[in-house]
Amino acid sequence: MTERTPRTVLLRGGNVYSPADPFATAMLIEGEHVAWVGSEGAADAYAAVADEVVELDGALVTPAFVDAHVHATSAGLALTGLDLTGCPSLAEALRRVAEFSAATDGVLIGHGWDETGWPEGRPPTLAELDAAAAGAPLYLSRTDVHSALATSALRAATPGLADLPGHHPDGPLTRDAHHAVRKAALAHLTDEQRRTAQRATLRHAASLGIAALHECAGPEISSAADLAALLELAAAEDGPEVFGYWGELGGVERARELGAVGAGGDLFVDGALGSHTACLRAPYQDAPAGDEGATGAAYLTADQVAEHVAACTEAGLQAGFHAIGDAALDAVLAGVRAAADRVGLPAVKALRHRVEHAEALDEKAIAAFVELGLTASVQPAFDAAWGGPDGMYAARLGAERAAGLNPFAALLRAGVPLAFGSDAPVTPLDPWGTVRAAAFHRTPEHRISVRAAFAAHTRGGWRALGRDQEGVLVPGAPASYAVWRTGELVVQAPDSRVAGWSTDPRSGTPGLPDLTPGSELPVCLRTAVRGRTVYLAG
Structure with a gap:
């Protein structure tokens, strides 16, 4: 209704x-x-x-709630089609692919596989995937959306694929090869399929108490047509508001033409930890010996970041970058600082340029966020899914390095603005689950109060847009x-994190739900x- x-x-x-x-x-x-x-x-x-x-x-x-980082079409395709999130094994994944293929015509698009939780410990081979898809063209993104599986039919329909960085003749595709095969798959979506997927995301978001979404679009993650269609749909129908970001280097004019609020979002400086493409100062712990890509992928230099930030600042438009690894964040911070030297620090700070994900932050980087007036657009559900001593992050980096990821408490103490999102379909739209993930971070020293987490997922999303009076x-x-x-509303003492829940009305603090792990959301x-x-x- x-x-x-x-x-x-x-x-x-x-x-x-x-x-x-x-x-x-x-x-x-x-x-x-x-x-x-x-x-x-x-x-x-x-x-x-x-x-x-x-x-x-x-x-x-x-x-x-405000979800500060989504991909509406991809999230909708996962909601309405083949979603392997949480799939328990390779064998079950192949069974679901076969079932989906038998019921679907045309190019098949799916999402969510994660080999790190499978007993087989590996993704399917090309032959296994071709057999499961019965020879149909299939694009199947990994859970982090920074690598994908593609059948032989889709590979053949992607010109020049074998010559692109990140190509693998049998295994997952990364880097430019992944971007190319994704573009080829999404090009086969009809307007109606796109609308159906986008509408599914908007309706699902509304049912979860979400009133606004930040769509992180770009030429490598979606398309200009996809963003334009989403903004048109959101304006025409009742549902959450959508604020578009266009992640193209030098794309200030294109962002304006599209009606985007910023030239950023998923403007990739690096990839993701799960796909070994987040750019690191030191090699991945689980990188094969002699691997030339042992420290991940660097997509942009500090000089390119500087040029983009300076152009955006001069145009009065917010910039933003996807940066996960510590080396990628080094490039962003060096670039923003160089832009500030060129156009003036007050002008840079006034636009609250964004960094998406910002996972591998040390004290020096956090101080630079404060100095440069940057907003951290982060996803607490990443830690819930992959953090902890036995999680994927620890497998990739080792327990000590992994324990430093997503330091929400240190960011808040320093005064860095936080905006929470899901990066759907990477993790599901789940606002209360996101608040819980931040309050009960797998690394205790990174936990923040439920009240602070709730603010980051409501008012924080509006502040990231420069709308300081909204979200309250x-x-x-x-x-x-x-x-x-x-259930019963409680107040969490700000210095107790897990303990210290109270229902005493004399506190004079508005209560929020008890989000203790295991409680009903x-x-x-x-x-x-x-x-x-x-x-x-x-």
């Missing part, structure tokens, strides 16, 4: 998460904005003028909110975007 015309809506009889009143039980919406937040007694006066009165029955009302429920703010069925009952209901639970 959706509605086009904003109305006057009174929500009452619940708990409203608002700094305006930590004990608020009701909220009045007039048109697109919050008009009032307060107690139940005062709500009676507004009931007579409201077009709709929503009895919350104890439900929690919060600002809606106070009078005059945009009425983008979600209603949740949840909140269920979304209603999502509104600027006063319009875009999701209502059946």
